[in-house]
Amino acid sequence: xxxxxxxxxxxxxxxxxxxxxxxxxxxxxxxxxxxxxxxxxxxxxxxxxxxxxxxxxxxxxxxxxxxxxxxxxxxxxxxxxxxxxxxxxxxxxxxxxxxxxxxxxxxxxxxxxxxxxxxxxxxxxxxxxxxxxxxxxxxxxxxxxxxxxxxxxxxxxxxxxxxxxxxxxxxxxxxxxxxxxxxxxxxxxxxxxxxxxxxxxxxxxxxxxxxxxxxxxxxxxxxxxxxxxxxxxxxxxxxxxxxxxxxxxxxxxxxxxxxxxxxxxxxxxxxxxxx
Numbered sequence: 001x002x003x004x005x006x007x008x009x010x011x012x013x014x015x016x017x018x019x020x021x022x023x024x025x026x027x028x029x030x031x032x033x034x035x036x037x038x039x040x041x042x043x044x045x046x047x048x049x050x051x052x053x054x055x056x057x058x059x060x061x062x063x064x065x066x067x068x069x070x071x072x073x074x075x076x077x078x079x080x081x082x083x084x085x086x087x088x089x090x091x092x093x094x095x096x097x098x099x100x101x102x103x104x105x106x107x108x109x110x111x112x113x114x115x116x117x118x119x120x121x122x123x124x125x126x127x128x129x130x131x132x133x134x135x136x137x138x139x140x141x142x143x144x145x146x147x148x149x150x151x152x153x154x155x156x157x158x159x160x161x162x163x164x165x166x167x168x169x170x171x172x173x174x175x176x177x178x179x180x181x182x183x184x185x186x187x188x189x190x191x192x193x194x195x196x197x198x199x200x201x202x203x204x205x206x207x208x209x210x211x212x213x214x215x216x217x218x219x220x221x222x223x224x225x226x227x228x229x230x231x232x233x234x235x236x237x238x239x240x241x242x243x244x245x246x247x248x249x250x251x252x253x254x255x256x257x258x259x260x261x262x263x264x265x266x267x268x269x270x271x272x273x274x275x
Contacts (some may be wrong), residue, residue: 025078027110032071034117039064041121049271050213051124127272128206129236130191133217138191138204148173158182159242162203164274166256167218176247176256184220184258185242189264190233191219195251201233201242203258210271215273221257223248233263240264 040049041063044155052060158179161169169179188203196202204219222241233239243260250257 002057005033008065010016010081024107024110025074025081027107027114028070029075031077031110031114031117032067032074034114034121036064036067036071036118040119046174046270047125049273050127052246053208053210053275056210057160060220061125080082086154125212127268128212129189130204133191133204133219136216136217138202140194162186162274163188163203163220164207164218168218170256176245176254179245179256180247182245184245185240186220186239186258187269188219189268189272190235190237190239193221193236193250196221197250200248200250200257203239205274208275218274221248221255222263223257225260233265237254238266238268240266 023134040168043057048057048060106157111205115123128170142170161184167186170176187202188205191202191204193200201222201224202219203222206215206217208215222245240263241258242262243258244257246259247254248257249255
């Protein structure tokens with residue numbers, strides 16, 4: 001009968017080291033990954049165009065890639081740290097933030113960033129509509145800081161001009177009679193302006209120069225035909241209006257208006273902003 005093998009005196013079998021990822025490291029990885037996922041979502045879904053001018057979209061897209069790389073690096077760093085328990089313990093003992101000053105503890109900062117990113121993943125931004133346009137005030141001209149009218153070519157066919165093209169042109173040549181009977185074919189959403197007589201609506205679009213926070217609305221008056229009623233076109237309805245330019249006096253101001261020959265209800269465009 002074989003006797004059990006004796007362990008050498010003073011020797012003990014070392015327990016297998018278990019992988020352990022500190023929750024603070026995990027929180028950092030999740031925060032970075034969630035922000036990257038949110039920016040990638042806005043990028044590939046096209047929702048970014050509701051928040052940012054296309055000229056600056058590359059900044060957000062670059063940030064999505066960089067944050068994904070940082071999340072991967074932070075995860076690799078946590079793996080390496082977990083394999084060297086002594087080094088990790090020493091790092092924990094010395095991580096008293098004495099080397100720098102922070103307003104919030106690191107874990108709290110990561111938790112806040114993660115919460116904001118999760119909200120961004122759940123929330124779907126919506127395009128501005130008539131309520132925001134009314135609050136911000138509808139402009140019938142563009143200031144020189146918002147537009148560059150010298151770049152606008154009046155030689156373009158009138159029916160090819162968008163609402164913002166017409167506003168830019170009026171900003172340069174403000175005499176309404178100069179455009180009488182010119183063809184118009186524009187798209188926008190419906191707003192009813194206080195103080196206007198019955199039978200008029202404003203066809204409006206938002207102009208984006210940087211981001212949604214500074215977007216502002218512009219619009220053109222539309223004089224409905226006698227057989228058309230305001231009730232046909234509820235607020236925020238998107239319309240395609242074709243017709244001719246007329247001169248009207250609204251709120252004591254002489255300005256161009258569209259005398260429509262055809263009005264069609266359309267779906268809101270995927271990108272509702274003008275630039």
